[in-house]
Each structure stands twice: as C-alpha cells, then as structure tokens.
Amino acid sequence: MNIPDVVLFASFAACAFYVLTILALLRGLKRSAPGTWTDAKPFVSVIVAARNEEENIGRLLKSLTNQSYDSYEVIIVDDRSEDKTTEIVLSYASLHKNVRLLRVSHVGDMPPKKNALEAGIHESKSEILLFTDADCVPPAEWVAEFARVFTDGVGLVAGYSPYDMTLVQGHIQTVRSRLAAAFLAFEELKTALWSAGSIGIGKAWLCTGRNLAYRKSVWLEAGGFESIKHSVSGDDDLFLQHVRRTTSREIRYLSTPAAVVPTLPPRSVRSFIAQRTRHFSAGRYFPLSMQAFFTAFHLSNFSLYAGLVAFLGGAFPAGIMLFALKSVADILFVGLGRRRLRIGTVVSSV
Helix, strand or coil: CCHHHHHHHHHHHHHHHHHHHHHHHHHHHHCCCCCCCCCCCCCEEEEEEECCCCCCHHHHHHHHCCCCCCCEEEEEEEECCCCCHHHHHHHHHCCCCCEEEEEECCCCCCCHHHHHHHHHHHHCCCCEEEECCCCECCCCCHHHHHHCCCCCCEEEEEECCCECHHHCCCCCCCHHHHHHHHHHHHHHHHHHHHHHHHHHCCCCCCCCCCCEEEEHHHHHHCCCCHHHCCCCCCCCHHHHHHHHHHCCCEEEEECCHHHCCCECCCCCHHHHHHHHHHHHHHHHHCCHHHHHHHHHHHHHHHHHHHHHHHHHCCCCCCHHHHHHHHHHHHHHHHHHHHHHHHHCCEEECC
C-alpha cells in the first residue's frame, strides 16, 4: 500500500469514526421521550457559590425570589467576596425568609468553588439540591420544573444554560454583536447536545454547573467532591462522571423551556477562550478511555478540515466528499438536536 492509499484509508476511517460518533449521539437524543414526572412537591435547596458578584447577584436573587414554587430555600455561599456581594444578599435575606447567606473564610485543600459548594450542601435542609451561578437568570418555573423530574431512582439531572446577549448592560444590536451572539449560541448548543446525547446513550460525559441538580444522598454516596478535589474545575463534568461510575442512580437531561437557564456571555473572545480553557482543564482527569476517545474525535475532525484544504490545493480529490459527509452529519446533529431541545424533553440514561 503506497502513501496516497494510506492517506485515503486514514481519511475514510476518520470520517467513519466522526460520523458514527455523531450518529450515536443522535441516537441518544432520539431516546428523549418525555419520561415520567412526579406530582410530589419536595423541598428544594438552591445553592449558589459567589465571589465578588455585586454586578450580578441582585439580578439572580430577583429571579430566585420570584419562583412559582413554594417549598424551597436559597443559600448563597459568599466565597470571601471583597465587594458588595454580602450586603446585597443580606438585603434580600431581610425581605425573604427563604434566602440565607453563608460565608466561607477558609478553603483548605479543596478548590475554592468546590469548597463553597460543599459548605452550602452541608448547610442545606433538602434532599434535592439545585445549582446555578451568580451570573445566571433562572426562569420563574425553574425550581418547580426540576422538582418534578426527581422520580424514584433519579439521582442527577443536567440542564441547558445558553448565553443571553440581552443580559449585557448597555447591549447594542450591531452586526458584530449579532455575529458574536450567533457564535456563542452555537458553541453552547453543541455542548448541550453532547451532554444530552451522551446521557441518552448511558455514557454521561458533560454538563454545566450553571444548571444542575442532584440528590444530597447521591453526593454523599459518591463521597462528595473528595475524589475530584485535585481539579480546580470539574464540580460539574467530573462529578457527573463520578456519579455514573459509582452509583446506580439514573441520570437525566432536562431541556423543557421552563428549565433553561440563560447566563451572561463572556465579555470578549479572550474571556470565552479563558472560560473554555478552565472548563476543559478538567479533561486531563477524565478516565484514560474517555481521553482517548475525545482525542480521536478531535483528530478526526481536524483531519477532515485538513482534507478540505488539501482538496482546494488540488492534492486530495476525495477531501471534498469526506468533508461533505462530515457537514451533513453536523447539520443533522445540530438541526435535529436543536429541535429536540426546543420542544422540551427529558433525556434519560440507559
């Protein structure tokens, strides 16, 4: 077999791997039947770790104190803030008896955010724990929607948290801002589809801490964050994977409109890259098999782009066909997945 034949074979193999991965994720999304719901009204603890969030915490608390659900508490864990975060939380706590401020001053050997979340979990009064970030704006039905997903056997529920450009103060609709919004929305949608699809096929990989819920008993059964404290991030992805490996509880992905939590977008492309770098830094602590899979997937994706470039340079005629197959798979994945998330369903692990 000569070099051109080897290149052609490798390219077809890369394309096949990429397309099969996308089809597997689509299979996971296809399993997103509405599922079962509970009519019970369990008490829910909403926990938020906040540090120097004076610009955002008031907006968050306004949404959290206007929930349609009656039986819940809000615990804001102030992680050594040096601005007016504490004062703002206390002002809401004075008006709403279900809002509490918890201050942490010592981190120890646990990363700061995990330490703050751990403190909030220990302080919580509920079995159902619901998490978001200070720069998010949950809708009025958010707590109620998550509460009714926790039927017997369900241990963890991940949710969708898209960027919302309208949350930016002084937001102006320009061509540049619209392009930026489209790019950020597409990237976050792909992440959500990966999360939902992987949960649907029973291989939960990704989720976001901006919209996440699990049982306190599951957190305790998994040993809390102790097994993942070596990573600065990972209170979402790594914990999700740990729950999948160490417990028998069902994992779900909730995408009903009432459960979608908009969040403040990064201020710049540099901020977006820094945010993604922090998030994916936990990847080096993924199981080796998962690291190998993601490496192969991204290499196959890169090779298909390289094949397109080679085709344009006249060196690889098959490049355009392989890239077309990849594009069709991407369009199907994003198009069908977007429709699936929009109609609102629950993707269950198998």
